[in-house]
Each structure stands twice: as C-alpha cells, then as structure tokens.
Amino acid sequence: MIKICCIGAGYVGGPTMAMIAKKCPDVQVTVVDINEKRIAAWKSDTLPIYEPGLDAVVKEALGRNLFFSIDVDQAIRDADIVFVSVNTPTKTFGEGAGYASDLQYWELCARRIKEVSTSDKIIVEKSTLPVRTAEAMERVLHSGENAMHFEVLSNPEFLAEGTAIADLENPDRVLIGGHETPSGQKAVQTLVDIYATWISRERILTANVWSAELSKLTANAFLAQRVSSINAISALCEATEANVNEVSHAIGTDSRIGAKFLKASIGFGGSCFKKDILNLVYLCESYGLQVPADYWRQVVLMNEYQETRFVKNMLRNMFNTIAGKRLAVFGFAFKADTGDTRESPAIRVCRELAAERAKIVVTDPKAIENAKIEMPELIDQIEFEEDPYKAAKGAHAIALLTEWPEYKTLDYQRIYDSMSKPAFVFDGRNHLDHDALFEIGFEVYSIGKGLKSHLQ
Numbered sequence: 001m002i003k004i005c006c007i008g009a010g011y012v013g014g015p016t017m018a019m020i021a022k023k024c025p026d027v028q029v030t031v032v033d034i035n036e037k038r039i040a041a042w043k044s045d046t047l048p049i050y051e052p053g054l055d056a057v058v059k060e061a062l063g064r065n066l067f068f069s070i071d072v073d074q075a076i077r078d079a080d081i082v083f084v085s086v087n088t089p090t091k092t093f094g095e096g097a098g099y100a101s102d103l104q105y106w107e108l109c110a111r112r113i114k115e116v117s118t119s120d121k122i123i124v125e126k127s128t129l130p131v132r133t134a135e136a137m138e139r140v141l142h143s144g145e146n147a148m149h150f151e152v153l154s155n156p157e158f159l160a161e162g163t164a165i166a167d168l169e170n171p172d173r174v175l176i177g178g179h180e181t182p183s184g185q186k187a188v189q190t191l192v193d194i195y196a197t198w199i200s201r202e203r204i205l206t207a208n209v210w211s212a213e214l215s216k217l218t219a220n221a222f223l224a225q226r227v228s229s230i231n232a233i234s235a236l237c238e239a240t241e242a243n244v245n246e247v248s249h250a251i252g253t254d255s256r257i258g259a260k261f262l263k264a265s266i267g268f269g270g271s272c273f274k275k276d277i278l279n280l281v282y283l284c285e286s287y288g289l290q291v292p293a294d295y296w297r298q299v300v301l302m303n304e305y306q307e308t309r310f311v312k313n314m315l316r317n318m319f320n321t322i323a324g325k326r327l328a329v330f331g332f333a334f335k336a337d338t339g340d341t342r343e344s345p346a347i348r349v350c351r352e353l354a355a356e357r358a359k360i361v362v363t364d365p366k367a368i369e370n371a372k373i374e375m376p377e378l379i380d381q382i383e384f385e386e387d388p389y390k391a392a393k394g395a396h397a398i399a400l401l402t403e404w405p406e407y408k409t410l411d412y413q414r415i416y417d418s419m420s421k422p423a424f425v426f427d428g429r430n431h432l433d434h435d436a437l438f439e440i441g442f443e444v445y446s447i448g449k450g451l452k453s454h455l456q
Contacts, residue, residue, distance in 0.1 A: 005079035009033035013085035021066035053165035085126040099282035151187035156216030162337030177212025224273040226261040228302035234264040234448030244448020266428035269334030331402020332371040339366035363391035397424035
C-alpha cells in the first residue's frame with residue numbers, strides 16, 4: 001500500500017487528500033498539521049472550512065484510509081510520498097516585502113522532512129511557490145551527509161473555492177512537473193498513476209519542474225487580469241452609458257476570448273490572485289524585467305481602484321455624506337459558497353465606509369466569524385448580524401458584496417418597507433434583478449451600468 005502524508009490541513013491539503021483517499025482506497029492518506037484545533041475539526045461533524053460536498057467526501061474515507069493527525073514526524077517517516085501544502089503568504093518584512101512569497105513555513109517543512117526521514121521519498125510541492133523553488137528544496141533536503149534520496153515534484157493546485165470538490169472530481173487538467181532524469185520520471189509516473197485512478201490520462205499533463213511551478217502563477221495572473229480588464233471597462237461604461245453586461249457578452253462570444261471571468265464586479269479577492277500576481281511582479285523585477293513587472297502590478301492596482309470607486313459611488317449618490325447612516329453589507333466572503341474572507345473586497349469597502357463614519361452592519365451566511373478576524377480594529381464599530389432582514393432594518397443602503405444565491409430570493413419589498421428612505425441598493429456583483437428593485441422603489445446602482453434613480 002502506498003502511503004501519503006500531506007503537511008498542511010488547510011483549503012488545499014484537506015480537500016485534495018480527502019478526494020485522493022476517496023478515489024484510491026488502496027492508498028493510505030494522512031493529513032498532518034501542528035494546529036490541534038484544526039485537526040480535531042477535520043475529524044468532527046463540523047469541518048474547519050466550508051466547501052459544498054466536502055462533508056460527504058471526508059466521511060466516506062475517514063477512518064478507512066483517510067486520517068488526520070498532529071504527529072507530523074511519524075507521518076513523514078511512514079510516507080512514500082509527502083505533499084507539502086503549507087501557507088506561503090506575501091512577505092511583510094525584509095527583502096521583497098509586499099511582493100515576494102514568505103517561504104519560512106515551506107523551508108521549515110523541508111528541514112523537518114530531511115531530519116526525520118529514514119527512507120527515500122517523493123516530495124510534492126502543492127503550495128503555490130515561486131519558480132525554481134524546487135531547486136532550493138532539493139538543496140535543503142540533500143544538504144550534509146544524507147544517504148537518502150528525495151525526488152521533488154511540482155503538482156500545483158488549480159482549485160476554485162466554492163467548487164473545489166467538483167474541480168477535484170473532474171478537473172480541467174492535473175499538472176505534474178518533474179526532472180527529466182530516470183528517477184524524476186519514475187516519480188512523475190508514480191503520481192500520474194494515482195491521479196489516473198479517476199482522471200483520464202489525456203488530462204494529466206507532465207512538464208519539467210520549472211514549467212509546472214510557473215504555470216500556477218501564470219494561470220492566476222491571467223484570470224485576475226481578465227477581472228481587472230472588464231472592471232476597467234465597467235468604469236468607462238458608466239461614463240458613456242454603455243451596459244457592461246452587453247459589452248462582456250458581445251466580446252465573450254468571440255471564441256478567441258471566451259466568456260469566463262468577464263463578469264464586472266467590485267473586484268477579485270481570495271488567497272491566490274493578489275498574492276500570486278505580486279509574486280510574479282517580484283520575480284520579474286528580480287530578473288531585471290521592469291516593464292513586465294509594471295504590467296502585472298497594474299492588474300492589482302486596477303482591482304484596488306475598483307473597490308475604492310465603489311465606495312466613492314456610494315458616497316456621491318448618497319448626497320456626499322454617509323456619516324451616521326446605517327449601511328447593510330450583504331456578504332463578506334470573497335465569493336459565494338465559501339467562508340473564506342482573505343483579501344475580500346469587503347475588507348477595504350468596510351474600512352473606507354468606517355472612515356466616513358457610517359454605521360455598518362455586516363451579514364453573511366458563512367463568513368461572520370472570519371469577518372470579525374479581518375477587521376479587529378473595527379470590531380467595536382461594526383455590527384454583525386446573520387439575519388439579512390435584521391441587518392437591513394432601518395438602513396439607508398444595502399451594499400451587496402458577495403453573490404450568495406440566497407440574496408436573490410430575499411423579499412425585497414419587505415426589506416424596502418423596513419429601510420430609511422430613499423433606500424439604496426449598491427450591487428457590487430451585478431447579482432440582483434435591478435429592474436425589479438427599481439420598481440419596488442429602490443435607488444439602484446450596478447457595476448458598469450450606473451444608477452437607476454427616482455430622484456433625477
């Protein structure tokens with residue numbers, strides 16, 4: 001029986017290993033983490049992350065061939081394959097602060113693997129890492145006197161939060177990068193055989209290690225670039241009275257462009273896009289490629305502009321003052337079907353609204369607790385309310401920041417009747433039926449279409 005150890009029980013490690021365990025009952029999978037509370041949650045009925053369909057996948061394999069443990073050393077020793085899926089946040093200090101990846105947790109893992117291993121192993125980079133990180137990992141693993149051999153592979157994840165289980169069950173592709181040596185190709189084939197249990201071979205791509213590492217950063221950069229591009233056009237649409245939905249539909253029908261990620265919104269969030277683009281900026285600068293660095297930096301700046309532009313539109317349309325006004329923020333997660341709030345546009349929006357001395361109430365079906373963590377400095381200034389009807393009661397405006405499906409089916413007549421007048425809806429996701437809201441009596445602002453107003 002092949003034994004797998006995954007270091008890191010987060011958004012990537014937990015679901016990925018659960019799916020491997022479900023699909024490969026003859027493979028033993030152990031997920032380890034130093035966070036005892038998180039490991040306990042994985043073994044309970046309340047998982048530490050929300051992901052549609054994840055509960056069923058975990059329950060099917062838990063205790064059969066899927067295990068969660070805090071005994072990191074023993075799991076590493078027992079494993080034939082070690083996946084490294086630890087956090088690689090953007091550095092906040094020293095060289096490359098604000099752009100480069102902070103690799104301290106990754107290096108600690110590499111040193112721990114070297115220290116406790118008693119047999120040869122395949123090491124799989126699952127974390128998003130800068131290109132040529134595998135080279136540094138190999139230097140750590142093979143430093144000093146060491147009779148064991150570690151073959152390092154890159155197997156980047158391409159999961160989207162909210163659809164991670166579907167992405168794992170039926171991925172567009174699985175990418176495995178390895179060295180073009182006999183031992184490297186043997187290691188690649190070992191991992192290919194695991195994924196081929198449920199994924200067709202033509203969707204399992206193999207490459208050299210450096211291509212695999214760079215492909216992950218590039219994929220996120222290209223997706224984020226599309227979001228920033230359509231958002232740049234949304235501002236022009238509002239200025240010219242064009243309709244961004246019609247523009248995005250028209251260009252999305254071009255087979256060379258395609259429709260995905262052309263939905264105008266308040267901007268992208270999550271743990272990957274901003275971090276990976278800034279990493280790409282830093283890599284370009286490190287190789288003296290300043291113009292490409294500036295190009296990719298602008299994608300992030302455009303995203304920040306869109307968030308700030310949304311708040312300025314709220315302020316301008318609400319008679320240039322929101323001080324003392326109750327504003328209901330519908331949704332704090334960076335997107336629907338997840339409780340993840342990392343880099344959520346709602347963070348900047350709430351901070352800027354608070355700076356204008358608005359009375360903010362945040363509602364979200366899954367992200368209330370994480371929202372509190374994101375804004376510790378405003379915890380006494382912001383009200384948190386799970387019930388959207390209570391959140392909107394007495395409010396002067398609703399700012400919809402997450403496209404939760406349930407927000408489409410709320411009784412907006414009831415909500416309108418409970419609000420201060422004039423009542424505004426600022427739809428940061430173009431998620432609601434704007435004509436219906438306008439008929440009820442709302443002042444309705446949407447991205448790329450501007451304001452529908454009874455007051456003009």
